[in-house]
Amino acid sequence: MRRQNRKDSHPLIMIIFGASGDLTKRKLMPALYALHKEGRIEGDYKIVGVSRTEYSDESYQKYIREELNHFVKEQEQDTKIMDDFATHLYYFPMEMGENAAPFYEKLKVKLEEMVGDAPLDNLLFYLATPPSLYSTIPINLQKSGLNLPNSRIIVEKPFGYDLESAQKLNEIYNSVFDEHQVYRIDHFLGKETAQNILALRFANGIFEPLWNRNYIDYVEITAVENLGIENRGGFYDGTGALRDMVQNHLIQLVALTAMEPPATFNADSFRNEVVKVYDSLVPLTKEDLDEHIVRGQYLENGEKKGYRQEKGVPEKSRTETYIAMKIGIGNWRWSGVPFYIRTGKQMPTKVTEIVVHFKPTPHQMFQCAGGNCPTANKLILRIQPNEGTVLKFGMKVPGPGFDIKQVEMDFTYDRLGGAPVGDAYSRLIEDCILGDQTLFTRSDAVEASWNFFDPVLKYWEENPKASLFGYPAGTWGPLESEEMMKEHGASWTNPCKNLTNTDQYCEL
Numbered sequence: 001m002r003r004q005n006r007k008d009s010h011p012l013i014m015i016i017f018g019a020s021g022d023l024t025k026r027k028l029m030p031a032l033y034a035l036h037k038e039g040r041i042e043g044d045y046k047i048v049g050v051s052r053t054e055y056s057d058e059s060y061q062k063y064i065r066e067e068l069n070h071f072v073k074e075q076e077q078d079t080k081i082m083d084d085f086a087t088h089l090y091y092f093p094m095e096m097g098e099n100a101a102p103f104y105e106k107l108k109v110k111l112e113e114m115v116g117d118a119p120l121d122n123l124l125f126y127l128a129t130p131p132s133l134y135s136t137i138p139i140n141l142q143k144s145g146l147n148l149p150n151s152r153i154i155v156e157k158p159f160g161y162d163l164e165s166a167q168k169l170n171e172i173y174n175s176v177f178d179e180h181q182v183y184r185i186d187h188f189l190g191k192e193t194a195q196n197i198l199a200l201r202f203a204n205g206i207f208e209p210l211w212n213r214n215y216i217d218y219v220e221i222t223a224v225e226n227l228g229i230e231n232r233g234g235f236y237d238g239t240g241a242l243r244d245m246v247q248n249h250l251i252q253l254v255a256l257t258a259m260e261p262p263a264t265f266n267a268d269s270f271r272n273e274v275v276k277v278y279d280s281l282v283p284l285t286k287e288d289l290d291e292h293i294v295r296g297q298y299l300e301n302g303e304k305k306g307y308r309q310e311k312g313v314p315e316k317s318r319t320e321t322y323i324a325m326k327i328g329i330g331n332w333r334w335s336g337v338p339f340y341i342r343t344g345k346q347m348p349t350k351v352t353e354i355v356v357h358f359k360p361t362p363h364q365m366f367q368c369a370g371g372n373c374p375t376a377n378k379l380i381l382r383i384q385p386n387e388g389t390v391l392k393f394g395m396k397v398p399g400p401g402f403d404i405k406q407v408e409m410d411f412t413y414d415r416l417g418g419a420p421v422g423d424a425y426s427r428l429i430e431d432c433i434l435g436d437q438t439l440f441t442r443s444d445a446v447e448a449s450w451n452f453f454d455p456v457l458k459y460w461e462e463n464p465k466a467s468l469f470g471y472p473a474g475t476w477g478p479l480e481s482e483e484m485m486k487e488h489g490a491s492w493t494n495p496c497k498n499l500t501n502t503d504q505y506c507e508l
């Protein structure tokens, strides 16, 4: 069903700032092509790319057309439709930083020429630039009168560098736009399987009664990758895993897992519940900072480079490429249930999943088959890849005696008969076009999240020698992260134990 929150009288003009960059070619253009192919953008829309590199409309169309061949999945490529999509592309070369106001005036003239006699109206700005431009662009849009009441702006992550800078950014955006025009994107929320956590919890009667401190022992959330930082050394070294993945993506997954059911599924109700989770995060104590956070950095291992050997990384860098931490949610539902979260680069595989560990039965009366005792039930929500859900439980081994063995009940998306798991960016861009903010981060949520993580950043800043553990590239990270869980009798579920090469994805 196509949702329709907005009624636009004029065709969309989307202006992408950062049009020559990596995100635009790898994610945004393939996502827009998918929307075009499926007829999900109405009317004679236009996409205007903006960055400093000199392209004409024609040469930009040619550049993007070629990149689509690399970044659109082969089975979704259609030459004719790709050529047609490229005719919707335009380009305007300009400087966007300090003192760039005159260029925004010229951009406005270009946009006015494009709409002819019609008024400039239905504008969507997408900020895919270095974060240092996130404050100057809205200010310049305001100076040139491009912050029209019907316009919207999507801002990429990271929204801020810490609490203070996020607050300043919010002040700027809220002085230039109304909050309903600002779409802070976190592509994890656009993932079908992340949204499915809500469906699993709130569309099924059997899980919700168990979804609390009485039945759940602990929760693990993992989002790891088998690649290093690629060619993003300059960006990554000033960022690190906490800012790159935890403050946004991982904490969103915590919110989806822990939130109360919204009264209705609309942007306000949903986002109110997200903020309540962030506000309930138990503030980190000095003991937590010392003992319940483990950070690591990957080391050279065989043919794999170490982080400090990557291009753009200082040779004595102490930036974390791995972080594991224990967090608590101080409310009636979750008090006393640890949430262990971790992310890392150069791990054995790419996997994002949530593992909910239920409490064991109070008394064990059966034998275990082959010494493998299924002591407690586990529910695994695999966000990517091999998307799906598995419930692990104990059953009797057929035959004499009464031995129990762990078995699985599972659902995987690939068994849906080839229905593709939709792309996160397509979903989110379409939501923005339709005026649906549900899956975008509200200003108070972004601040509440930074508020929780700020003490960690301050602690590392003030204690530059705080522990940073090396781990060989291609392994599961520092052993200290296992130690951290022992006090709760817990351990990480490292999937894919039998992988023979790191390009292999593991079975769910």
Ligand SMILES: NC(=O)C1=CN([C@@H]2O[C@H](COP(=O)(O)OP(=O)(O)OC[C@H]3O[C@@H](n4cnc5c(N)ncnc54)[C@H](OP(=O)(O)O)[C@@H]3O)[C@@H](O)[C@H]2O)C=CC1
Pocket: 017, 018, 019, 020, 021, 022, 023, 024, 026, 050, 051, 052, 053, 094, 095, 096, 097, 127, 128, 129, 130, 131, 156, 157, 158
């Ligand atoms: N790449 C990814 O996978 C992801 C990226 N992001 C976020 O998206 C944003 C963009 O990332 P990414 O595409 O990787 O970065 P890139 O460095 O590849 O691209 C940056 C873009 O900004 C333009 N630009 C930079 N400075 C200026 C300037 N002063 N005036 C005008 N244009 C400028 C560059 O073009 P030119 O040099 O031609 O001016 C280029 O088009 C970042 O904030 C990043 O955190 C978020 C999630 C994933």
Ligand SMILES: O=C1O[C@H](COP(=O)(O)O)[C@@H](O)[C@H](O)[C@H]1O
Pocket: 187, 225, 244, 245, 352
């Ligand atoms: O935002 C980011 O996410 C990617 C991981 O996203 P995924 O959808 O591929 O799981 C990460 O590689 C990158 O460092 C980070 O900036």
